[in-house]
Amino acid sequence: MQNSKVYMLGGYQTDFARNWHAENKHISAMMREAYLGSLISTEVEPSDIDAALIGNFAGELFCMQGHLGAFLINFDPCFAGLPTSRIEGACASGALAALTAMAYIKAGFYNLVCIIGVEQMKNVSPDKGGDFLGTAAWYEKEANGIEFPFPKLFGKLGDEYDKRYGLDDKYLARVSEINYRNAKNNPNAQTRDWFMSFEHANTIGAYNTIVSGRIKITDCSQVTDGAVALYLASEKFTNDYAKRKGLNINDIPQILGWGHTTAPIEFAQKITDSAGGEYIMPFTRKAITDAFERAGVANCWELDCIETHDCFTTTEYMAIDHFGLTGPGESWQAIEDGIIELGGRLPINPSGGLIGCGHPVGATGARQLLDAYKQVTSTAGDYQVPDAKKVATLNIGGTATTNVCFILGK
Amino acid sequence: MDNSIKTVVVLGSSGTIGSLVGGLIAQNGIKVYFLSRTLEGAKTGLRRAMTQARSEVISRYIECGDYDHLLESALQDADLIIESISEDLEAKKAMYNRVERYRKPDTIIGTTTSSLPLSALADGRSPDFRSHFLATHFYNPPGRMRACEVACTEATDPVSYDIIKDFLKNELRREVIAVNNVPGFAGNRIAFVLFNQITSLVEEYGAEQIDYLIGPYTGRLMPPLRTIDLVGLDIHKAIIHNLREASHDHMYEELALPDYINKMVIAGFLGNKTKGGFYKVLESGKQVFIDPHTCNYIPAIEPHVAFVEKAKRLIHLGLYHEAFEAINTARGPEAEIVKDILCKYIAYSYSLIGEVTKPEYGIAGIDKVMTTGFHWAAPSVIVNVLGGKEAAIDLLHARGVQVPEGIGREDTLTEKALGSMKYFIAR
Numbered sequence: 058m059q060n061s062k063v064y065m066l067g068g069y070q071t072d073f074a075r076n077w078h079a080e081n082k083h084i085s086a087m088m089r090e091a092y093l094g095s096l097i098s099t100e101v102e103p104s105d106i107d108a109a110l111i112g113n114f115a116g117e118l119f120c121m122q123g124h125l126g127a128f129l130i131n132f133d134p135c136f137a138g139l140p141t142s143r144i145e146g147a148c149a150s151g152a153l154a155a156l157t158a159m160a161y162i163k164a165g166f167y168n169l170v171c172i173i174g175v176e177q178m179k180n181v182s183p184d185k186g187g188d189f190l191g192t193a194a195w196y197e198k199e200a201n202g203i204e205f206p207f208p209k210l211f212g213k214l215g216d217e218y219d220k221r222y223g224l225d226d227k228y229l230a231r232v233s234e235i236n237y238r239n240a241k242n243n244p245n246a247q248t249r250d251w252f253m254s255f256e257h258a259n260t261i262g263a264y265n266t267i268v269s270g271r272i273k274i275t276d277c278s279q280v281t282d283g284a285v286a287l288y289l290a291s292e293k294f295t296n297d298y299a300k301r302k303g304l305n306i307n308d309i310p311q312i313l314g315w316g317h318t319t320a321p322i323e324f325a326q327k328i329t330d331s332a333g334g335e336y337i338m339p340f341t342r343k344a345i346t347d348a349f350e351r352a353g354v355a356n357c358w359e360l361d362c363i364e365t366h367d368c369f370t371t372t373e374y375m376a377i378d379h380f381g382l383t384g385p386g387e388s389w390q391a392i393e394d395g396i397i398e399l400g401g402r403l404p405i406n407p408s409g410g411l412i413g414c415g416h417p418v419g420a421t422g423a424r425q426l427l428d429a430y431k432q433v434t435s436t437a438g439d440y441q442v443p444d445a446k447k448v449a450t451l452n453i454g455g456t457a458t459t460n461v462c463f464i465l466g467k
Numbered sequence: 468m469d470n471s472i473k474t475v476v477v478l479g480s481s482g483t484i485g486s487l488v489g490g491l492i493a494q495n496g497i498k499v500y501f502l503s504r505t506l507e508g509a510k511t512g513l514r515r516a517m518t519q520a521r522s523e524v525i526s527r528y529i530e531c532g533d534y535d536h537l538l539e540s541a542l543q544d545a546d547l548i549i550e551s552i553s554e555d556l557e558a559k560k561a562m563y564n565r566v567e568r569y570r571k572p573d574t575i576i577g578t579t580t581s582s583l584p585l586s587a588l589a590d591g592r593s594p595d596f597r598s599h600f601l602a603t604h605f606y607n608p609p610g611r612m613r614a615c616e617v618a619c620t621e622a623t624d625p626v627s628y629d630i631i632k633d634f635l636k637n638e639l640r641r642e643v644i645a646v647n648n649v650p651g652f653a654g655n656r657i658a659f660v661l662f663n664q665i666t667s668l669v670e671e672y673g674a675e676q677i678d679y680l681i682g683p684y685t686g687r688l689m690p691p692l693r694t695i696d697l698v699g700l701d702i703h704k705a706i707i708h709n710l711r712e713a714s715h716d717h718m719y720e721e722l723a724l725p726d727y728i729n730k731m732v733i734a735g736f737l738g739n740k741t742k743g744g745f746y747k748v749l750e751s752g753k754q755v756f757i758d759p760h761t762c763n764y765i766p767a768i769e770p771h772v773a774f775v776e777k778a779k780r781l782i783h784l785g786l787y788h789e790a791f792e793a794i795n796t797a798r799g800p801e802a803e804i805v806k807d808i809l810c811k812y813i814a815y816s817y818s819l820i821g822e823v824t825k826p827e828y829g830i831a832g833i834d835k836v837m838t839t840g841f842h843w844a845a846p847s848v849i850v851n852v853l854g855g856k857e858a859a860i861d862l863l864h865a866r867g868v869q870v871p872e873g874i875g876r877e878d879t880l881t882e883k884a885l886g887s888m889k890y891f892i893a894r
Contacts, residue, residue: 072886081893086785094885241640250613250640252494252520256527264521 063159063312064295065465066101067434068172068287068427069094073247073415077282078180084120085128087284088175092132095171095286100302103133105294107167111143112154112174113419118189120177129173140167147193147454148368150174151285151422152461158289159312168294174423175284186280190418193455195323205268208277210324210456211369212270217328217337218374222386226271229370230259231392233275233412236367239399240409242439247279247415276370278410283417285424307467310433313447314352314464316344324456335385342379344460345451352464354447357381357403360464361445362432364425366453367410376451377405399442407432407440422452422461429465470630472638476500476545478552478562480531481508483515484579485551487609488639490516492549493528495638500541501531509533519610534565542569547634549603551579554705559588567596575627577603577617581655582709585620585648597622601631604652605641606840614840615641616652642839644832646824650713651706653823654836657816658843659706660721664811665691667725668804674745674756679770680804683892684779684790686844686852692745694841696738700731727759734762772801783893790891791852795862809849810868813859816846817871830875844890850877851884852891 069091077087088111096103111125126141144154151174158170178186190207191200200206218224237253240246257265258275265273289312290298299306320327320340327338336342354360357380365380367373377388382396382403391397397405408414408428411421429448431437437445447466453459477489480501493499493516501516503509509531517523532541542548548570552562559578566576572595578588581604589597601619606612615635619628628645635641646652651659668677669692678690687694695703704724711722731737731744736757738744747755747764755764774797781790794805816833824832834845844852850859855878863870877884 069882072889075889079892080889081779081783082785083783086783089785090885090888093880094882097880097882097885250610252522252525254494254496254522254524256524257522260524262523264517264523 061163061165062292063162064290064292064306065310065312065426065430066288066290066295066298067095067099067430068285068423069098070245070285070424070427071283072245073281073283073417074249075282076179077177084116084122084125084175084177085131087177087282088125088128088173088286089132091173091175091284091286092129092171095288099288101169101288101298104135105169106136106139106171107169108140108158108161109171109173110154110158111141112151112172112423113143114145114147114150114176115189115192115418116177118192119181119186125175129171145419146459148366148416148418149422149452149454149459149461150419151424152426152450152452152463153422153459155287155289155423155426155463156315156317156461159315162289162291168291170289171286172289172423173284173286174417174420176417176419177282178280178417179282183280193458198323208272208369209269211371212272213324213328214337214369214375214456215271215371218371218386221337224374225389227259228389228392229271229276229374230255232367232370232373233258235398236373236406236410236413238413239407239440240413243408243414244438246409246413247281248409248413272369272371278368278412278416281415281417283415283420283424285420285427287423287427287430308434310430310465310467312463313466314348314350314354316347316351316460316462318344318347318460320458320460322455322458327456327458336379337385338375338379338457341375341451341453341457341460344462345380345449348449348462348464352447352466354464357449360403360447360449362404362407362442363449363451364408364428365405365410365451366421367406367412368416368453370412372453372457373405373410375457380449380451399440404442407437407442409440422450425450425452426463426465429463433465433467472497472546472630472634474498474500474544475547475549476502476541478502478548478550478566480512480551481505482512482551482553484605484607484609485549486512486515487519487607488549488551488579488605489529490519490525491609491639493525494520496528497638499529500537500545501529502534502537502541504533506531506533519608538565539569542566542574543571545570545574547631548574548576549579550576554580554582556583556587559583560591563588563592563596567593570596573599575599575601575631577601577631579603579605582650582706584650585618589620589622594622598624599627601627602648602652603631603635606654612840612842613640613642614644614654614836615639616644616646616654616836616840618646618648618652620648642835644824644836645828646832646836647822649823651710653819653833654840655706656710656823657812657819657833657837658841659703659710660718660815661808661812662691662695662703663707663722663724665808666695666728669745670725670727670759672804673768674759675767676770677804678745680772680775680801681808682775683894684775684782685805685809686849686890688842688890688892696744696746698738699740700728700737700744704728704732725759727762730762731757736762774802775805779893782891785888787852787888787891788854791854795853806862807866809853810863810866813846813849813874814863814868814871817874818869820871820873829873838887838890842890845887847875847877848884848887848890850875851880854878
């Protein structure tokens with residue numbers, strides 16, 4: 058069972074520019090659209106779905122609605138009795154739902170599992186939303202009474218880089234600009250029609266104010282409503298599916314490797330623990346290297362692109378050296394050399410990432426996997442990395458507390 | 468030949484469209500001259516452009532000036548001229564005299580007019596001017612409405628069209644809709660014919676009730692009378708007048724403006740800009756509505772119709788087809804109004820294929836302008852939620868509406884159609 062293969066059959070992403078609160082729609086309407094869209098794009102038969110997992114962080118807080126798996130039962134008459142669960146791990150909820158689906162399939166429980174990542178966030182005020190997101194940190198110690206706890210904490214991540222290795226904020230501005238630029242090619246990206254330039258991201262002004270510490274507005278990911286539905290399947294199911302669709306099973310992407318770690322929840326403890334070590338977030342590094350090892354990938358240069366967590370520019374700055382594009386503390390070099398840009402040696406976030414594409418918290422991990430699928434199947438349209446065969450995703454919950462890395466490829 | 472557009476002049480940059488389109492161009496790092504009658508007017512436009520971009524840095528690409536001091540040198544520098552001055556034929560023609568004097572050969576001139584005939588605007592101009600002259604009709608506000616209709620005259624060089632199309636699409640991220648040179652182009656023609664029909668119902672049912680019945684749940688971001696308040700009743704009246712003047716068919720009768728709208732315009736109830744049109748918000752925060760019989764404002768009645776509320780509840784849950792089933796099976800005068808307007812919208816839209824857009828586009832061009840110019844559900848999507856072609860034809864037959872030849876099947880739910888469900892708002 059451990060060695061059984063897990064395939065990905067594609068899925069559907071809602072347009073992350075939408076405001077479902079302004080449309081006065083229930084969170085289940087978003088899930089329904091993602092589900093219906095995934096049926097159209099994959100041609101999966103509802104009756105073939107054995108189980109469903111929902112990745113969602115805080116439906117109870119944002120929408121006064123938990124128990125999201127139960128809503129699927131109304132989507133199709135054949136779903137009566139379908140096993141469903143909701144999986145939560147802060148911003149890593151989407152990837153954890155996929156990981157759980159993978160475990161179901163490897164254990165032989167089910168052959169076809171539907172994963173829906175979903176979050177509705179625009180229905181509360183920014184300060185209330187910031188407070189809710191604070192529950193992904195140690196709320197009592199790190200968030201209670203603090204206006205925007207996460208920008209503050211990820212600003213401190215930048216400060217730690219600065220302390221250990223030096224950090225020029227112009228590289229953070231470049232990370233922001235690249236993500237926004239990539240998002241312009243993504244028809245589902247939240248910021249695709251927004252203005253951004255390096256000059257703007259690198260300038261503090263009336264429209265680019267400091268949120269906390271070294272974090273400006275342009276360093277932040279977005280508040281986003283969105284859902285993504287996708288399918289993981291066993292080899293047995295995928296064989297039949299490939300035959301039905303006239304495909305070669307070798308052309309259908311597999312999850313080649315995965316890594317999953319959890320660090321202490323408190324940011325300060327992580328920093329204290331990693332003092333004197335090579336990496337600032339060693340558990341993030343371990344999730345990545347575990348995935349590499351399981352996928353038989355020697356290093357990052359065997360990848361064609363990466364979809365990484367960039368809830369803030371400092372997060373992506375951390376991901377660059379933790380993936381091994383540079384030595385520890387030298388992420389700036391990969392940015393300066395254009396390595397992470399589309400057309401570069403190892404593009405990061407061709408989709409625009411959380412900064413450009415948007416960050417509906419519980420959906421992000423699923424969105425990253427769907428974008429990896431699109432890259433590997435050459436269906437990413439205008440943000441396609443030519444001939445992409447292996448793609449990594451890194452989904453992080455809290456302050457690099459829960460870390461999930463996948464390698465998708467053929 | 469280098470067709471790239473490096474420098475643009477915006478004439479009428481104190482206005483909303485001029486300044487916001489100019490701002491979009493500057494966002495791409497292209498130099499833009501913001502010209503207006505006064506320097507202060509141009510600077511007002513610059514501030515608006517910065518607010519749209521949410522950035523001050525775009526001002527590095529914008530140079531403001533007035534016509535007397537900067538027009539000559541700016542025009543000599545320009546690869547593209549966007550003319551967005553007031554909708555006055557004589558004023559535009561006088562401006563074109565000055566443009567003709569200073570522009571370089573091959574500089575394209577795009578007018579943002581929504582109501583003046585292109586042939587009259589181009590009348591008397593040089594062959595080079597006319598071959599580079601076309602309409603670039605943006606929708607307001609261009610930061611949110613991505614549609615841009617492009618219409619050529621018989622004299623427009625196809626190369627000019629190709630250059631402007633590529634520029635609008637690639638630099639300004641517009642949904643470019645090639646439209647025929649007809650009054651109202653595609654979007655305003657359809658929307659304002661519908662608006663006129665809707666305003667004619669107000670005397671019988673009241674403004675509040677009509678906007679409630681034909682509200683966002685029927686596939687529009689904003690109810691129709693509220694949209695007219697935003698446009699301005701004076702502008703609405705002018706557009707209806709121009710469409711009517713150009714009509715030679717049954718539309719002439721349908722475009723008769725209800726008399727109460729003339730009274731509202733005379734009384735100065737022009738909409739949002741005069742803080743009162745169909746709607747008015749009192750100092751207390753209470754909303755009141757125009758009484759078309761007296762032109763006084765009357766208190767809200769807060770309508771509540773069972774099928775409307777049911778449709779909204781279903782849309783709230785993402786059950787769009789079920790919502791339209793509820794509308795379709797409802798009985799009574801209110802349901803008839805909603806069904807009439809839906810039928811009119813789809814029948815009129817499909818009947819205009821080939822007249823306002825090229826026949827080979829099918830309904831796609833009209834779909835595009837209604838979604839990205841008005842944030843209305845596309846006619847093809849209305850057919851889909853009604854149950855597809857046959858169901859839509861049944862509905863049209865039942866109401867005695869002529870079935871247009873080009874009506875599409877639209878019975879399959881595509882990913883694109885699914886994404887378009889955002890235009891059905893549960894309000």
